Amino acid sequence: MIKRPKTNWMKISKLALLYLLLIGVACIFIGPFLWLLSTAFKSNSQDVFSFPPSFIPKPAVIDHFIEAWTAIPFPRYLLNSFLLIIIMVPAHIFLTALTAYPLARMNFPGRNFIFYAIIATMFLPEEGKLVPLYIIVEKLGLVDSWWGLILPGLVGGFSIFLMRQSYLAIPKEIEEAAIIDGCGPFRVWWSIILPLTRPTLAALSVFAFISVWNSFMWPLIILKDDSLFPISLGLAYLSGTFGTDVKTMAAGVVISLVPVIIFYIAMQRHFVSGLQGSIKG
Template sequence: MSLPMKLRRAGMYILLTAIALVFVGPFLILLSAGLKPAGQAVFSFPPDIIPRPPVLDWAIEAWTAIPFPTYLLNSVIYVGVTVPLYIIVSALCAYPLALMSFRGRNLIFFAILSTMFLPGEVMLIPRFLVVSQLGMADTFAGVILPGVLSAFGIFLLRQTFAGVPREVVDAARTDGCHELRIFWHVMLPAARPTLAILGIFGFISVWNSFIWPLVVLKDSAKYPVALGIAYLAGITGTDVRSLAAGTIISIIPVVVIFMIMQRHILEGMRGAVKG
């Protein structure tokens, strides 16, 4: 590589790193505030980012100031129930839409696509009233069930199923396979990459969900962790250090999952946009 090329490349990395700092910086500031000892100022000109020494006191304080373990467990339950339900309901619906011809197929498909044009804020009130009428206000079911149907999931899986070679399906059918068996033993395994993508996106969206649980839940013992953080922020007298530490704890699970699965996410976005 020639010298100008090397310089150009170095400049490119400096630019990429500077931009990365813009996106990661606020989290680093939060992390630093959550680890600073009581004697070190959180805010100062110039910023004093490195904790001397890093302490876990504030993480422990946040952990006990609100029922943190309960909130984390609630979030795990919300994710653990919603995501599998969401995947199976989407796959079941996508299967006939992709591979069978029947009366009303287009109608069903367009009805489901139309849900994308019902803005969340508009649906908030009537959906809350419906959930209340069904006796599901302030329950786990009330938080979970409205989030199970997703036009995105059905759309993506329909594309995937339609892309499975016809011969594979026809061969299974001539072998006398039941449709449900084909669905379970042929289509689901063939769609595994798409299912992984839906799983990750589902995890992220349920873990971060805020406005719907805020509306449905009265009892703070059922809060997911994002609501718990808003609650912690709202308690007067919460130290800026322990709020920072608590917020960092709340995002660790989703950041770890993202780091592990990032390749799938970025590939998946590509598939979704093309589809």
């Protein structure tokens, strides 16, 4: 009876310490974003690099958001990124699902060879092939166009591998029943098997969304016309010219981060499941 309150106290203080540690670490990860947000709202009279640093904008103004939105082609960059996502994510998912299907569910000569050849592309070096890839795209006349931006990244060994794992987990009987019912192979794939892989499709879409939104090196190489720039490239371009105007730049960065953060929070459980799926696979 005497012991009980003591252990409770121990437990509570231990838990409090744990939360303190968790919050402290959280500050390291979220601090830069909070600083960014407060900077974007600070008025011109408030020093961004004051000491001691202040996180509260006094007064809070939205001038810099308006400037980022009007003075520089931010809406254009944002729209481009959205369009690229609308084109690339479904195309990537469709091709991945299409390619992985026969590799998992059909028997045909050369299947293993083709599978390993696709997996091997994961180990082909990005830097080694960067210049020759540019030359090929240039010879196809696709430099400075979205075709050149989109086509090289549409299929990847890793997604095909994950998708194949997902197909392999489906029992064979489902397909056999559909074939006996007289479904053609495309019907079987599209309306019977594909819907069963929904969790993997969701995870792949989430990763594709993030990677398209954040892609930088390839757009930097392939695009010259700034009306075609996605947001990431637009930001880097602006930080070169507008870099000294910290608050407007901060507002621009905030605008670029909002869609991805909303998407991340809405979809966060798919990140974990997708990642764990990839490790088990």
